[in-house]
Amino acid sequence: xxxxxxxxxxxxxxxxxxxxxxxxxxxxxxxxxxxxxxxxxxxxxxxxxxxxxxxxxxxxxxxxxxxxxxxxxxxxxxxxxxxxxxxxxxxxxxxxxxxxxxxxxxxxxxxxxxxxxxxxxxxxxxxxxxxxxxxxxxxxxxxxxxxxxxxxxxxxxxxxxxxxxxxxxxxxxxxxxxxxxxxxxxxxxxxxxxxxxxxxxxxxxxxxxxxxxxxxxxxxxxxxxxxxxxxxxxxxxxxxxxxxxxxxxxxxxxx
Amino acid sequence: xxxxxxxxxxxxxxxxxxxxxxxxxxxxxxxxxxxxxxxxxxxxxxxxxxxxxxxxxxxxxxxxxxxxxxxxxxxxxxxxxxxxxxxxxxxxxxxxxxxxxxxxxxxxxxxxxxxxxxxxxxxxxxxxxxxxxxxxxxxxxxxxxxxxxxxxxxxxxxxxxxxxxxxxxxxxxxxxxxxxxxxxxxxxxxxxxxxxxxxxxxxxxxxxxxxxxxxxxxxxxxxxxxxxxxxxxxxxxxxxxxxxxxxxxxxxxxxxxxxxxxxxxxxxxxxxxxxxxxxxxxxxxxxxxxxxxxxxxxxxxxxxxxxxxxxxxxxxxxxxxxxxxxxxxxxxxxxxxxxxxxxxxxxxxxxxxxxxxxxxxxxxxxxx
Numbered sequence: 001x002x003x004x005x006x007x008x009x010x011x012x013x014x015x016x017x018x019x020x021x022x023x024x025x026x027x028x029x030x031x032x033x034x035x036x037x038x039x040x041x042x043x044x045x046x047x048x049x050x051x052x053x054x055x056x057x058x059x060x061x062x063x064x065x066x067x068x069x070x071x072x073x074x075x076x077x078x079x080x081x082x083x084x085x086x087x088x089x090x091x092x093x094x095x096x097x098x099x100x101x102x103x104x105x106x107x108x109x110x111x112x113x114x115x116x117x118x119x120x121x122x123x124x125x126x127x128x129x130x131x132x133x134x135x136x137x138x139x140x141x142x143x144x145x146x147x148x149x150x151x152x153x154x155x156x157x158x159x160x161x162x163x164x165x166x167x168x169x170x171x172x173x174x175x176x177x178x179x180x181x182x183x184x185x186x187x188x189x190x191x192x193x194x195x196x197x198x199x200x201x202x203x204x205x206x207x208x209x210x211x212x213x214x215x216x217x218x219x220x221x222x223x224x225x226x227x228x229x230x231x232x233x234x235x236x237x238x239x240x241x242x243x244x245x246x247x248x249x250x251x252x253x254x255x
Numbered sequence: 256x257x258x259x260x261x262x263x264x265x266x267x268x269x270x271x272x273x274x275x276x277x278x279x280x281x282x283x284x285x286x287x288x289x290x291x292x293x294x295x296x297x298x299x300x301x302x303x304x305x306x307x308x309x310x311x312x313x314x315x316x317x318x319x320x321x322x323x324x325x326x327x328x329x330x331x332x333x334x335x336x337x338x339x340x341x342x343x344x345x346x347x348x349x350x351x352x353x354x355x356x357x358x359x360x361x362x363x364x365x366x367x368x369x370x371x372x373x374x375x376x377x378x379x380x381x382x383x384x385x386x387x388x389x390x391x392x393x394x395x396x397x398x399x400x401x402x403x404x405x406x407x408x409x410x411x412x413x414x415x416x417x418x419x420x421x422x423x424x425x426x427x428x429x430x431x432x433x434x435x436x437x438x439x440x441x442x443x444x445x446x447x448x449x450x451x452x453x454x455x456x457x458x459x460x461x462x463x464x465x466x467x468x469x470x471x472x473x474x475x476x477x478x479x480x481x482x483x484x485x486x487x488x489x490x491x492x493x494x495x496x497x498x499x500x501x502x503x504x505x506x507x508x509x510x511x512x513x514x515x516x517x518x519x520x521x522x523x524x525x526x527x528x529x530x531x532x533x534x535x536x537x538x539x540x541x542x543x544x545x546x547x548x549x550x551x552x553x554x555x556x557x558x559x560x561x562x563x564x565x566x567x568x569x570x571x572x573x574x575x576x577x578x579x580x581x582x583x584x585x586x587x588x589x590x591x592x593x594x595x596x597x598x599x600x601x602x603x604x605x606x607x608x609x610x611x612x613x614x615x616x617x618x619x620x621x622x623x
Contacts, residue, residue, distance in 0.1 A: 021325055022324070022327060023327075023614060024326040024613055025609060025614050026614065045621055046618070046619055046620050046621045047616070047618060047619060048618070048621075049378060049408075051378075052376060052378075052617065052618075055376060055617050073473075073620065073621075075506040079623060082623040083621070083623055086623060101506070102505060102506040103505045103506065104501060104505060104506060104507065104508055104547055105501060105505065107547070158322045158323055159322065160322065207322065207325065210325055210326070211321050211322070211325055211326065
């Protein structure tokens with residue numbers, strides 16, 4: 001089955017993206033990446049210690065991965081743009097995940113500022129993946145601004161609550177013709193599977209893997225769930241019905 | 256609007272009567288609640304009744320901390336720039352009436368200290384001065400920051416309260432955090448402990464964190480010096496203050512420290528004892544009330560206690576601390592502000608944090 005995910009000019013092999021924050025040690029990251037099969041790995045630029053030999057996170061990310069630095073810490077579009085440019089200047093590549101958060105209590109993204117940052121960075125040639133609250137109009141604005149994908153949240157960051165925004169995400173998937181990647185809130189493999197069954201192009205998982213008892217095994221569980229969900233979506237799932245299908249149809253006499 | 260108005264709302268509040276009425280059921284319901292706690296629910300967690308529930312509180316706090324921060328502890332160290340001080344705070348070694356050795360680092364000495372500290376891997380630094388606009392003016396602090404920027408990715412200040420425009424100038428220079436303790440929230444007690452000097456101005460100090468928020472400071476860290484007054488009410492006001500700042504300045508990362516008074520030069524004896532279990536109750540209450548707030552535990556606490564607090568709510572710890580000016584490298588050091596308790600170096604702290612299944616984080620900010 002030909003099922004390619006293309007973002008920017010890259011063909012992505014795995015529909016599970018992973019984050020690198022919150023892990024008990026950076027040295028387990030290579031194992032987690034391997035078990036997850038992930039190709040796209042996001043890292044907060046603020047966390048990268050370029051001057052350190054053993055605490056530099058980049059050292060632990062396999063070279064064949066696509067590094068997707070994120071703008072964690074940005075409170076507005078200007079700060080996100082500055083962080084993105086800095087990331088590129090420091091050799092972190094062309095992918096950028098925009099996170100603009102001006103609410104420290106719930107860490108919900110600021111869509112308006114995110115649209116502004118996307119516009120600027122897309123024009124500068126970045127492959128922009130904006131993290132957003134799932135709103136259809138804003139998703140359209142992001143697409144028009146040049147986003148390579150949109151990343152709506154399933155639930156607030158770190159909550160592990162699953163697809164609380166399911167209905168909104170479904171609408172984005174139906175209406176937006178760039179990849180919709182569910183980011184944040186995915187707490188267990190079944191949540192990831194659910195997002196993929198809905199038709200999400202990919203999911204990004206961090207907290208659920210990083211804070212698991214055995215992160216590498218959890219990464220593998222997520223990888224399998226994502227593949228299962230994707231296959232189910234592609235295979236064309238049968239409709240869910242309210243009643244059992246009658247074996248003697250009521251309108252059979254019309255045949 | 257000032258936090259003072261919120262403080263005044265509780266001025267005549269019957270704390271004792273309130274604590275007496277707290278029931279076991281109240282505490283159990285609060286621990287099981289899965290949304291924002293009200294301020295009175297927070298106050299209940301600080302009650303005598305809640306002390307029986309430290310274990311379930313700790314379980315909840317651990318879960319919240321893991322969810323919001325992951326298995327990480329940010330490391331930093333303080334660097335004293337100067338200990339000249341015009342205030343007369345009865346509990347502080349830098350008290351103007353104490354004849355201690357005073358010193359202010361030259362810019363060369365700042366660089367020397369910076370180089371030594373950054374070679375241990377630390378990327379976050381907290382710089383401190385006493386209160387002396389003459390000996391350590393804002394211009395001097397800025398000059399130091401210019402040098403420190405070359406060695407550190409995050410620079411926070413713990414200096415005398417400044418005007419908003421001064422905070423803005425320091426932000427412009429590359430400062431991203433401020434620590435300022437009210438020391439005592441109770442206004443009468445505050446007056447009794449701060450005998451002379453500009454620090455006697457209670458409200459000016461109380462509003463300092465808010466001025467820093469207005470000046471776009473990224474991290475604002477507050478606290479009460481535990482031991483100076485009844486800890487239940489002091490912790491309550493601290494939490495209330497943190498909540499007030501977070502509500503009004505939603506994009507600022509608000510943190511709380513839990514400094515417990517330590518032996519120091521002078522003869523002050525604290526009139527309120529804060530036991531380890533009390534400190535833990537305060538920390539857990541902060542975490543349940545403000546799941547996203549940073550919580551700092553410094554080297555004022557013992558090795559053993561600090562090791563055991565990991566996982567319970569703390570997000571930030573100091574290492575290799577000295578309260579002496581020049582304490583990291585110079586032979587010619589000043590006297591210290593107070594005695595350090597946990598004397599471990601960066602490498603030892605790093606190993607300890609890993610051994611607890613947590614990651615010591617050296618860098619969590621990038622000046623932009």
